[in-house]
Amino acid sequence: MESRPLPPGQQLAARGKWPQVGEATPSDLPPDAAATWQIDVAGLIAAPRSWSLDDLRRLPRAERPIDIHCVTRWSKPAVRFTGVLLADLLAEVGVNAEAKFISFIAHSTRNHDTSLPIADALALGTLIAWEVEGEPLAVDHGGPVRVVVPKRYFYKSLKWLRTIRLLERDALGFWEREAGYHNTADPWLQQRYMAPALSRLEVRAVLKSRNFAGRELRSIDCRGHDLAGLNAAGAILRDADFRECPLAAADFTGANLSNARFAGAHLQAATFVGADVEGADFAGCDLRGCDFRGASLFGSTFRANNPSHPTRFDAATRFDAVTIEALMPEEQSFVREHVQQL
Numbered sequence: 001m002e003s004r005p006l007p008p009g010q011q012l013a014a015r016g017k018w019p020q021v022g023e024a025t026p027s028d029l030p031p032d033a034a035a036t037w038q039i040d041v042a043g044l045i046a047a048p049r050s051w052s053l054d055d056l057r058r059l060p061r062a063e064r065p066i067d068i069h070c071v072t073r074w075s076k077p078a079v080r081f082t083g084v085l086l087a088d089l090l091a092e093v094g095v096n097a098e099a100k101f102i103s104f105i106a107h108s109t110r111n112h113d114t115s116l117p118i119a120d121a122l123a124l125g126t127l128i129a130w131e132v133e134g135e136p137l138a139v140d141h142g143g144p145v146r147v148v149v150p151k152r153y154f155y156k157s158l159k160w161l162r163t164i165r166l167l168e169r170d171a172l173g174f175w176e177r178e179a180g181y182h183n184t185a186d187p188w189l190q191q192r193y194m195a196p197a198l199s200r201l202e203v204r205a206v207l208k209s210r211n212f213a214g215r216e217l218r219s220i221d222c223r224g225h226d227l228a229g230l231n232a233a234g235a236i237l238r239d240a241d242f243r244e245c246p247l248a249a250a251d252f253t254g255a256n257l258s259n260a261r262f263a264g265a266h267l268q269a270a271t272f273v274g275a276d277v278e279g280a281d282f283a284g285c286d287l288r289g290c291d292f293r294g295a296s297l298f299g300s301t302f303r304a305n306n307p308s309h310p311t312r313f314d315a316a317t318r319f320d321a322v323t324i325e326a327l328m329p330e331e332q333s334f335v336r337e338h339v340q341q342l
C-alpha cells in the first residue's frame with residue numbers, strides 16, 4: 001500500500017488490529033439486530049421518518065477507503081467502509097432551511113451522542129456505514145450501523161446509530177462535554193481538546209498544594225514546577241503538560257492521563273497503576289522503579305527522540321504482559337527490549 005503522511009502526533013496501528021474505544025458494546029442487542037434496526041431522522045425536517053437497514057440499502061450505495069485517526073494517537077489508514085452518504089439520506093428527508101447542525105445519537109445507556117455543523121458533515125463525505133472491508137460491521141465497532149466522518153478524529157464517528165437530529169443550534173456531544181474533546185476535531189490541525197477548564201489563579205494554588213487527587217485539571221500546564229511526591233490519584237489530567245517536571249514518587253493511581261505530555265520528566269518510583277495513559281508521551285523520561293501495571297496504554301509513546309536523553313528503565317520498572325499489547329508495534333518492541341520481566 002502506498003504510504004501517505006499521518007496527521008501530526010499519530011502512529012500506525014499494527015496491520016489487522018483495530019482497537020475498540022469508548023463505551024462498552026451494548027449488552028442488549030438481539031442477535032438479529034440488523035433485521036430490526038431503525039434509524040429515526042428527526043428535528044428540523046419536512047416529516048420525521050424511520051429507516052430500516054433495508055430502506056437505507058435502497059439508497060445509492062457508497063464505498064470509501066477512510067483513514068481512522070483516534071484522538072489517543074493511533075491511526076488506521078484506508079479502512080473500506082460501505083453504506084450510504086449522509087448527503088443522499090438527507091436529500092430524501094428534506095432538511096429545513098433553519099437547520100444548521102446535525103446530532104447523532106446512539107443506542108446507548110448513556111445516550112452517547114456527537115454533533116457537527118451540517119455543512120461540514122456533508123462536505124467531509126460523512127457515511128452511514130453497515131459494512132467494513134466487505135463484511136457486516138461487528139457490534140464491537142458500532143454494528144449494525146455507525147457514522148463514519150472522514151478527516152475528523154474518530155470520536156465524531158458514532159457507533160450504534162439510532163437517531164439523527166437536525167438542529168438550529170449545536171448540541172455538544174458526550175466526549176466533547178465530558179472529556180473536553182475539541183468540537184471541530186480536525187486531526188491535521190491537532191484539534192484534540194478545548195481550552196483548559198481552570199483559571200491561572202486556581203492552577204497556581206493547586207500546583208502549590210501538590211494535591212491533585214480526584215480533581216478535574218484537563219490541559220493543566222505544570223512545566224517548571226517541582227511536583228515530587230505529587231498525589232494525583234484519580235485526577236482527570238487529559239492533555240496535561242508535565243514535560244521535564246520532577247515527579248519522583250508521584251501517585252497517578254487510577255488517574256486519567258490520556259494525551260498527557262511527560263517527555264523528559266523524572267518519574268522514578270512513580271505509580272500509574274490502573275491509570276489511563278492512552279496517547280501519553282513518556283519519551284526521554286526517567287522511569288526507574290515506575291509502575292504501569294493495569295494501565296491502559298493505547299497509543300502511548302516511550303521511545304526517545306533525542307539520543308542524549310534516553311528513556312531510562314531499570315529492573316524495578318513494572319509493566320503487565322497483557323496491557324503492553326495495547327502499545328503500537330514499534331513502541332511495544334522498544335518497551336519489551338528494555339523491561340526485563342516481559
Ligand SMILES: Nc1nc2c(c(=O)[nH]1)N[C@H]1C(S)=C(S)[C@@H](COP(=O)(O)O)O[C@H]1N2
Nearest residue numbers: 020021022023106112141154155157158159
Ligand atoms: N456510541 C458510541 N460511539 C462512539 C464512542 C462511544 O463511546 N460510544 N466513542 C468514539 C470514540 S472516542 C472512538 S475513537 C470511536 C472508536 O470506534 P472503534 O471502537 O470502532 O474503534 O468510536 C467513537 N464512537
Ligand SMILES: [Mo]
Nearest residue numbers: 021070071155
Ligand atoms: Mo477516540
